[in-house]
Amino acid sequence: MKKSMLALTLTALMAVTTACSGGTGGGPAGGEATNGGSTNTGATNSGTTNTEPVAGGNDSSGEQVELRVMWWGDQARADRTNEALKIFMQKNPDIKVIGEFAPSSGYFDKLNTQLASGTAPDVFFLGGNVVDYAKKSVLLDLSPYVDKELDLKDMDKAMIEYGTLDGKLQHISAGANARGILINTTMFEKAGIPVPQDGWTWDDYAAISKQIADKLGKGFYGTYNFTVDGFDIYLKQKGKQLYDMANNQLGFAEADIRPWFDYWQQTSEAGGVVTPELQVSNPPTDTGKSLLITGKVAMTLAASNQLTAMQGLTQDKLTMVQVPRGPKGTGVVFESSQGMSGYAKTEHPAEVARLMSFWINDPDAAKILGNDRGVPVTAANRTLLEGEANEVDSLIYDYTSRVSKQAEAEPFAVSYNLPGFSEFSKLAETTVQEIGFGRKKVEQAVTDFYSGTVKIFDSNK
Amino acid sequence: MRKLPGASDNLTAYTFLLPWLIGFFALTLGPMLGSLYLSLTKFNLLSPPSWIGFDNYVTIFTEDSTFTRSLAVTFTYVFLSVPLRLIFALGVAMALNKGIRALGIYRTVYYLPSLLGGSVAIAIVWRQLFEGTGVVNQLLARIGIEGPSWISHPDYVVYTIVTLSVWQFGSAMVIFLAGLKQIPADLYEASEVDGAGKVRQFFRITLPLLSPVIFFNLIMSIINSFQAFTPAFMIGDGRGGPLDATMFYTLYLYLKGFSYFDMGYASALAWIMLIIIAIFTAIVFVTSKYWVFYGDGKEGR
Numbered sequence: 031m032k033k034s035m036l037a038l039t040l041t042a043l044m045a046v047t048t049a050c051s052g053g054t055g056g057g058p059a060g061g062e063a064t065n066g067g068s069t070n071t072g073a074t075n076s077g078t079t080n081t082e083p084v085a086g087g088n089d090s091s092g093e094q095v096e097l098r099v100m101w102w103g104d105q106a107r108a109d110r111t112n113e114a115l116k117i118f119m120q121k122n123p124d125i126k127v128i129g130e131f132a133p134s135s136g137y138f139d140k141l142n143t144q145l146a147s148g149t150a151p152d153v154f155f156l157g158g159n160v161v162d163y164a165k166k167s168v169l170l171d172l173s174p175y176v177d178k179e180l181d182l183k184d185m186d187k188a189m190i191e192y193g194t195l196d197g198k199l200q201h202i203s204a205g206a207n208a209r210g211i212l213i214n215t216t217m218f219e220k221a222g223i224p225v226p227q228d229g230w231t232w233d234d235y236a237a238i239s240k241q242i243a244d245k246l247g248k249g250f251y252g253t254y255n256f257t258v259d260g261f262d263i264y265l266k267q268k269g270k271q272l273y274d275m276a277n278n279q280l281g282f283a284e285a286d287i288r289p290w291f292d293y294w295q296q297t298s299e300a301g302g303v304v305t306p307e308l309q310v311s312n313p314p315t316d317t318g319k320s321l322l323i324t325g326k327v328a329m330t331l332a333a334s335n336q337l338t339a340m341q342g343l344t345q346d347k348l349t350m351v352q353v354p355r356g357p358k359g360t361g362v363v364f365e366s367s368q369g370m371s372g373y374a375k376t377e378h379p380a381e382v383a384r385l386m387s388f389w390i391n392d393p394d395a396a397k398i399l400g401n402d403r404g405v406p407v408t409a410a411n412r413t414l415l416e417g418e419a420n421e422v423d424s425l426i427y428d429y430t431s432r433v434s435k436q437a438e439a440e441p442f443a444v445s446y447n448l449p450g451f452s453e454f455s456k457l458a459e460t461t462v463q464e465i466g467f468g469r470k471k472v473e474q475a476v477t478d479f480y481s482g483t484v485k486i487f488d489s490n491k
Numbered sequence: 492m493r494k495l496p497g498a499s500d501n502l503t504a505y506t507f508l509l510p511w512l513i514g515f516f517a518l519t520l521g522p523m524l525g526s527l528y529l530s531l532t533k534f535n536l537l538s539p540p541s542w543i544g545f546d547n548y549v550t551i552f553t554e555d556s557t558f559t560r561s562l563a564v565t566f567t568y569v570f571l572s573v574p575l576r577l578i579f580a581l582g583v584a585m586a587l588n589k590g591i592r593a594l595g596i597y598r599t600v601y602y603l604p605s606l607l608g609g610s611v612a613i614a615i616v617w618r619q620l621f622e623g624t625g626v627v628n629q630l631l632a633r634i635g636i637e638g639p640s641w642i643s644h645p646d647y648v649v650y651t652i653v654t655l656s657v658w659q660f661g662s663a664m665v666i667f668l669a670g671l672k673q674i675p676a677d678l679y680e681a682s683e684v685d686g687a688g689k690v691r692q693f694f695r696i697t698l699p700l701l702s703p704v705i706f707f708n709l710i711m712s713i714i715n716s717f718q719a720f721t722p723a724f725m726i727g728d729g730r731g732g733p734l735d736a737t738m739f740y741t742l743y744l745y746l747k748g749f750s751y752f753d754m755g756y757a758s759a760l761a762w763i764m765l766i767i768i769a770i771f772t773a774i775v776f777v778t779s780k781y782w783v784f785y786g787d788g789k790e791g792r
Contacts, residue, residue, distance in 0.1 A: 135729055139749045146536040146754075162752070166537040310643035310733045311623050453751040456730050463734040467645055485554075489753070 098151035100130040102137035152376040158447040164195040170372030171198040175383035184408040203366035205404025208433040212332035216346035221245035228352040239302030252302035254314045254330035258458040267356025273448035284480040306466030350429040359440035367404035450490030530758035547759035561743040569716040572656035580660035584667035605661030614725030645736035670704035
C-alpha cells in the first residue's frame with residue numbers, strides 16, 4: 031500500500047515538474063507565421079524583431095524625456111519610420127524616441143503581453159482592432175491636448191471621428207486608404223478580356239473570374255477568396271454593418287450573411303476561385319507569396335496602399351478598380367488604414383501628443399513616410415505628396431479620388447470592427463475553409479459561424 | 492544539549508538545495524497556484540480578474556468544439572510521434588552499437604537534430620521542404636507522383652509535423668545507445684550457443700534489459716509531445732489553420748490567452764492539460780511493473 035502511494039506521489043511530482051519546465055523554448059512572440067493579426071496592412075512578414083535606438087537626440091539638453099514607439103511591418107517600413115523619428119528628435123531635442131518593431135504576425139501578441147505587464151510603449155500602432163483596446167481602457171485620452179500639443183486643424187474630419195471612441199479621442203490615424211479590387215491587367219490582356227471598370231456588379235465579378243480561369247487554363251484563377259476580408263463591405267452594401275457601436279450589438283443577422291457565403295461557394299464551384307490549399311499556402315495578405323504577383327490570380331480585394339508594395343514585386347501591370355456594387359452602392363469609403371494610440375499609463379502624455387502631431391502634420395515626415403501606411407490624413411501633406419508622385423502613386427491617388435467622389439454620392443458611415451475581432455476573423459476563416467474543403471455544407475457552416483460569432487461578441491463586448 | 496544527529500547535515504543539504512527550492516516555489520509553484528486561481532476567473536489580461544467559479548471548465552467541456560478538435564489533433568500527434576520516434580531511435584542505436592568506427596562522430600551527427608529540432612529555424616526549413624512546390628514534391632514528381640500541398644491541406648499537415656518530431660530522435664537514441672552498451676555481451680554469446688536467432692535475442696534479451704531505458708524515454712517523450720508548440724505554430728499558419736489541423740492544445744491555449752484576451756480560459760485549459768499529462772504518466776508508471784525489468788532481482792519498485 032505504502033509503495034503504491036509513493037509511486038503515485040512520484041508520478042504526480044514528475045508530471046508536475048516536467049510539465050512545467052519542459053518544452054524546448056517555443057519562442058512565440060517574435061515568431062514568423064503567415065497570418066497578420068490586423069486588417070489593411072501592406073506589410074510583408076519578413077521583418078525581424080529587434081529593438082534599435084534611433085540615433086540622434088541631444089544629450090546636452092538637460093532633462094530628456096524618453097518615449098518608446100512600437101509598430102509592425104517589414105524592414106523597409108522600419109527604415110522609413112526610424113528616419114522620420116530621427117527628424118522628430120532633431121526638431122524636439124528634449125525628447126528621445128526609441129523605436130521597436132515586430133512583424134505583423136507577432137506584433138499584437140507582443141503588445142498584449144506588454145500591456146498586461148504594464149510595460150507597453152508610450153505610443154503604439156493599432157489597426158482595425160482599435161475597438162478591442164479602447165474597450166479595455168488602455169488607450170490614452172488625447173482630447174485634453176487637442177489644439178495645444180496636438181494640432182488637428184488640418185486633419186480630415188472623418189478620421190478624427192474614427193479615432194473618437196466612447197466620446198474620447200483615443201486614436202490618431204497615420205494613413206488612410208480605400209479598399210478596392212486589385213487587378214493584374216497583364217493577365218487580362220493574355221486572356222483577351224477587357225479590364226473591368228468601376229460600376230460593375232458581383233455577378234460580373236463571378237462571370238469574369240470564371241472567364242479568366244477558363245481562358246488561361248489549369249493553374250490560373252480569376253480571384254482569391256475574400257469572403258472574410260470583404261465581409262464588412264458586403265454587409266454595408268446591404269445597409270447592414272459588422273458592429274453597431276451605438277447600441278453595442280452585432281450589426282447583422284444570420285440571414286444577412288448566408289448569401290455571401292453562397293456566392294463564394296458557387297463562384298468556387300464554377301472554377302473561378304483559387305483552391306483552398308493554394309489560398310492557405312499563398313495567402314493574399316503575404317505580399318511575398320501572393321499569386322497575383324506571380325501572375326496566377328487576376329483579382330483580389332486589397333487596400334490601396336498595398337498597390338505600391340505589390341507593384342514593386344512584379345513586372346505585370348497592376349491597377350485598382352472599385353469593388354463591385356451591391357444594392358446600396360460599393361460600401362467602400364476612405365478609411366483609416368492604421369494609426370497611433372498612446373498608452374493610458376504613459377508618464378509623458380504631452381510628449382506623446384507632440385509626436386503624433388509631428389507625424390500627421392510635418393511635411394518632412396510626410397516626405398519620408400510617403401504612402402507606406404496609407405495616404406496622409408492631412409490635406410496639406412496629401413497635396414505635397416501628390417506633387418512628387420510617381421506612376422504607381424498616381425494610380426493610387428486616382429483611385430482614392432474616385433472612391434471619394436463615389437462616397438459623396440453614396441455616403442456610408444464610419445464603421446468599426448467588432449470587439450473580439452481576432453477571434454472572430456479566425457472563426458470566419460475556419461468557416462470558409464470548412465466549406466472549401468467540403469467538411470460542411472454552406473447552410474450548416476453559416477449557422478455554426480453565426481452562433482460562434484454571437485458567443486465571441488458576448489464575451490468581449 | 493546535544494543536537495539531534497543529522498540536524499546539521501540537513502541544514503547543509505537544504506542550503507545546497509536552496510537555489511532549487513527558491514526556483515521551485517517562486518517560479519513554478521507560485522505561478523501554478525496563480526494560474527489555478529485565474530482559471531476560476533474571467534480575466535482579459537488588462538482589467539482585474541473577476542471570479543466566475545467553474546464556468547470556464549463548464550464551457551470548455553460542454554460548448555467548445557475547438558477544444559475537442561485540438562485534443563484530437565494533439566492525441567493524433569502524440570500517438571503517432573512517440574512510438575515512431577522511439578522505434579526509430581532504437582533502430583539507429585542498434586545499428587550504431589555494432590562496433591563501427593568513428594562512433595563519436597555518428598553519435599554527434601544524429602544527436603544534432605534533437606538540439607535543433609525544436610527551433611523556429613528548423614520549423615521554417617520543414618515548411619519549405621513540404622510546400623506544394625517544395626523539395627519533397629519535386630522528388631515525388633521525378634518518380635511520377637503528384638504530391639499534395641503537405642502543409643496547406645488539413646488532412647496532411649499533422650503528418651508533416653510528425654515527421655519533424657521523428658527526425659528529432661537523437662536524444663532518445665543516445666540514451667538507448669548507453670543502455671545497449673550496458674547489456675553484457677556474454678548473454679548474447681550464451682544464447683547463441685543455445686541456438687537463438689537474432690530476432691529471438693532481440694525480444695528475449697535486448698528488449699527486457701533495455702526496458703528501464705525505454706520506460707524513461709517513453710515518459711519523457713509523452714510529456715514533451717503533449718507540449719509541442721513551435722512546430723504547430725510555425726508550420727501551420729500560427730493560428731491553428733488550415734481548418735484547425737495544426738490547432739495543437741498548447742497553441743490553442745496560447746491563442747486564447749494572448750491573442751483573444753481570455754487568460755482565465757487559457758489557465759483552465761492549462762490545468763486540464765496538466766491533468767491529462769498526469770494521467771498518462773500515471774498509466775505508464777502503474778503498468779511499468781508488468782513490463783519494466785530491472786535485472787537486479789528487486790521487482791516492481
